[in-house]
Amino acid sequence: MKLVTFSGPPSSGKTSVLAKLIQELARTGESAGVIKFDCLYANEAALFERMGVPVRVGLAGGLCPDHFFVSNIQEGVDWGLGLRLGYLFTESAGLCNRCSPHVRDVAAVCVIDNLMGMDTPRKIGPMLRMADIVIITKYDIVSQAEREVFAFRVAEANPKARLLLVNGISGQGVFELARLVGDAPETATVEESRLRFSMPAALCSYCLGETKIGGEYQVGNLKKIGFS
Amino acid sequence: MNEPLREASAADAPPDAILDADVQALAGSRPEVLRFLEDYGIRLGPQAGVSLRRRLAELPEELFEDIGIDRRRLEANLGFFLAARVSDARGAADGARAQVRSITVVGGRDKSGNAEDVRLELPVGSVTGIVGPTGSGKSRLLADIEWMAQGDTPTGRVVLVNGEPPDLRSRFSPGRKLVAQLSQNMNFVMDASAGEFVRMHAESRRSAATSRDTAGGASERLVADVIAKANLLAGEAFAADAPLTSLSGGQSRALMIADTAFLSASPIVLIDEIENAGIDRKQALDLLVRREKIVLMATHDPILALMADQRLVICGGGIQAVLRTSEAEKKALVELERIDRQLQSLRERLRRGESIGDAPSQASRA
Numbered sequence: 001m002k003l004v005t006f007s008g009p010p011s012s013g014k015t016s017v018l019a020k021l022i023q024e025l026a027r028t029g030e031s032a033g034v035i036k037f038d039c040l041y042a043n044e045a046a047l048f049e050r051m052g053v054p055v056r057v058g059l060a061g062g063l064c065p066d067h068f069f070v071s072n073i074q075e076g077v078d079w080g081l082g083l084r085l086g087y088l089f090t091e092s093a094g095l096c097n098r099c100s101p102h103v104r105d106v107a108a109v110c111v112i113d114n115l116m117g118m119d120t121p122r123k124i125g126p127m128l129r130m131a132d133i134v135i136i137t138k139y140d141i142v143s144q145a146e147r148e149v150f151a152f153r154v155a156e157a158n159p160k161a162r163l164l165l166v167n168g169i170s171g172q173g174v175f176e177l178a179r180l181v182g183d184a185p186e187t188a189t190v191e192e193s194r195l196r197f198s199m200p201a202a203l204c205s206y207c208l209g210e211t212k213i214g215g216e217y218q219v220g221n222l223k224k225i226g227f228s
Numbered sequence: 229m230n231e232p233l234r235e236a237s238a239a240d241a242p243p244d245a246i247l248d249a250d251v252q253a254l255a256g257s258r259p260e261v262l263r264f265l266e267d268y269g270i271r272l273g274p275q276a277g278v279s280l281r282r283r284l285a286e287l288p289e290e291l292f293e294d295i296g297i298d299r300r301r302l303e304a305n306l307g308f309f310l311a312a313r314v315s316d317a318r319g320a321a322d323g324a325r326a327q328v329r330s331i332t333v334v335g336g337r338d339k340s341g342n343a344e345d346v347r348l349e350l351p352v353g354s355v356t357g358i359v360g361p362t363g364s365g366k367s368r369l370l371a372d373i374e375w376m377a378q379g380d381t382p383t384g385r386v387v388l389v390n391g392e393p394p395d396l397r398s399r400f401s402p403g404r405k406l407v408a409q410l411s412q413n414m415n416f417v418m419d420a421s422a423g424e425f426v427r428m429h430a431e432s433r434r435s436a437a438t439s440r441d442t443a444g445g446a447s448e449r450l451v452a453d454v455i456a457k458a459n460l461l462a463g464e465a466f467a468a469d470a471p472l473t474s475l476s477g478g479q480s481r482a483l484m485i486a487d488t489a490f491l492s493a494s495p496i497v498l499i500d501e502i503e504n505a506g507i508d509r510k511q512a513l514d515l516l517v518r519r520e521k522i523v524l525m526a527t528h529d530p531i532l533a534l535m536a537d538q539r540l541v542i543c544g545g546g547i548q549a550v551l552r553t554s555e556a557e558k559k560a561l562v563e564l565e566r567i568d569r570q571l572q573s574l575r576e577r578l579r580r581g582e583s584i585g586d587a588p589s590q591a592s593r594a
Contacts, residue, residue: 125296129296143484143487144410144488145428145429145484145487146416151405155403159309163402197297
C-alpha cells in the first residue's frame with residue numbers, strides 16, 4: 001500500500017484535489033482510502049462515501065491536530081492494509097503553519113492555493129518545506145504574473161519539491177499528479193518510522209487547561225517576545 | 229520517466245565556494261544567498277572572516293526548531309535553489325525565448341481511440357486559433373503541451389521542442405513552464421499599484437536569472453515600458469501608481485497582456501475567451517507576436533478566429549482539422565472589422581448620451 005500524507009492550510013483545496021485524484025486512480029484500476037484529520041468538524045466523509053471510497057474521520061477537538069495525527073497514524077495504516085487498499089491518503093489541515101505531518105519514506109504532499117497572498121510560501125514551515133510534491137490550486141483565477149511569482153516563492157521555500165498546478169474543480173492536472181504519486185514508496189508499517197521534522201511543541205499550564213492570564217499561572221515550556 | 233522521490237541529503241549541499249565564503253563577501257557577490265536565508269527567517273549580520281558554514285553551525289538549535297527545518301535540510305535546499313538558478317540561468321543565457329523556436333504536437337488518438345493524424349508545428353511569432361465546442365478537448369491539448377507529453381497522457385500525443393524531445397526535468401521547474409495563460413476569469417488578487425505589481429514580477433524574474441545581468445535601472449525602465457504598452461492596448465489611460473483594484477476590466481486585461489509579453493519566460497501564450505475584454509485585440513496580438521511568442525487562442529469570436537494564421541478544429545478529444553485562414557476569410561475579416569467598428573461607435577455614442585438617428589453626423593443632443 002502506498003501511504004501519502006496530504007496536508008495544507010484550511011480551505012486550500014485538499015479534499016477537491018484528493019477526490020479528483022482518487023477518481024483518476026480508479027480509472028486505472030487502483031483502489032484508495034482516505035483518513036481525514038480535522039479539529040471540530042469534517043463533512044468530507046459524505047463526499048468520499050458517495051464515491052464509494054472507504055473513509056474514516058478523526059476529530060482532534062481540543063488537542064493539537066498534529067499530535068493527534070501522529071498518535072493515530074499507525075492504526076490508520078493497519079486499517080488501510082486490512083482493506084487491501086492500493087493507496088491510503090491521510091488528509092490533515094495545517095492550522096498553525098508550523099505543522100509537521102510528513103513522515104520519512106512516506107510520500108508527502110502539500111496543497112496551497114494561489115489566493116493566499118504572495119508571502120504565504122515564506123510563512124509555512126515543514127508542511128511545505130518538507131513536502132515531496134507541492135500542489136498549487138486556484139491558479140486559474142489569478143494573473144499570469146501572480147501565478148509565476150507565487151510558484152517562484154514556493155520553489156524558494158522548497159526547491160526540491162515537484163511543483164504542480166492542479167485545478168480541484170475541473171480536475172486539470174490530476175492525471176499528472178496520479179503519475180507522481182504512482183512513484184510513492186510502499187508502506188507496510190510506520191512503526192519506528194520518523195517524522196521528517198519535529199512537531200510544534202506545547203507543554204505548559206495552558207495545555208493542561210489553565211485559563212487564567214498572568215505570570216504566576218504560566219508554567220512549563222514558555223517563550224517571551226521580549227518587549228523591553 | 230520521473231526521477232524517484234527522495235529526501236535531500238548532504239550531497240545536495242551548496243558548493244564549498246559558497247559555504248566557505250564570509251557573509252560580508254556574499255552580501256556583495258551573491259546577495260541571493262542571504263535573501264534565501266532571510267526568507268527562512270535567518271538574518272546573518274556581516275562579520276568578516278567567518279565562513280557561512282560556521283555562521284550556520286553557530287545558530288542555536290531552538291532557532292531551527294522554531295523555523296521548522298534542520299540545518300542539513302536548509303543547506304540542501306540552498307544547494308538545490310542555487311543549482312536550479314544555474315540551470316534556469318543557463319536556459320536564459322541560451323535565450324530561453326530564442327531557445328524555443330518551435331513547438332511540435334504529434335497527434336495521438338481522440339476519445340474514441342481513433343488515430344489523430346496531425347503533425348502540427350507552431351513556430352514563434354505564429355498565431356493559432358482553437359475552435360470547438362465546450363468539452364471538446366481544448367484544455368487537454370493545452371495540458372499536453374504544458375506537460376510536454378511524451379505519449380504518457382490519455383491522448384498519446386507527443387510534444388517536441390525545436391523538433392526534438394524536450395528535457396523533462398523542467399516539467400516541474402516554475403521558471404521553465406512552456407505555457408503562460410490569459411483568460412477572462414483571471415483577476416489581480418494582490419493589493420498593490422500597477423507599477424508595484426510589474427516590479428514584483430520583474431524582480432522575481434531577475435532573481436531567477438543570474439545576479440548581475442539586470443541592473444536596477446533596467447528593471448525600472450521595463451516597468452515603465454510595460455505600463456506604457458498596457459495603456460496603448462487599453463485605450464483609457466492609467467498611471468503606474470493606480471491601484472490594481474481601481475483598473476477597469478479592459479485596463480486589467482491590457483496590463484496582463486503587456487506584462488506577459490515582456491516578463492513571462494514562457495514561450496507560449498494561451499489566450500482564452502478575451503473577446504469582450506475591451507482592449508485593442510489586433511494590437512495585443514501584434515505585441516505578443518513581436519515579442520516572439522507562440523500565440524494560441526481559444527475563441528468563439530469570428531474576428532479573433534480569423535485574425536489567426538490558422539485554426540485548429542477540436543472535436544471528440546482530437547484535432548480534427550487544421551485550417552489555414554484563406555484569402556476569402558481575410559477579406560471577410562476586413563468586412564467584419566468594419567461592422568465591429570460601427571458597433572463600437574454606436575456603443576460609444578449611446579454611452580455619451582446621444583440619440584441614434586439616420587445620419588450619425590447630425591446626431592446631437594436636443
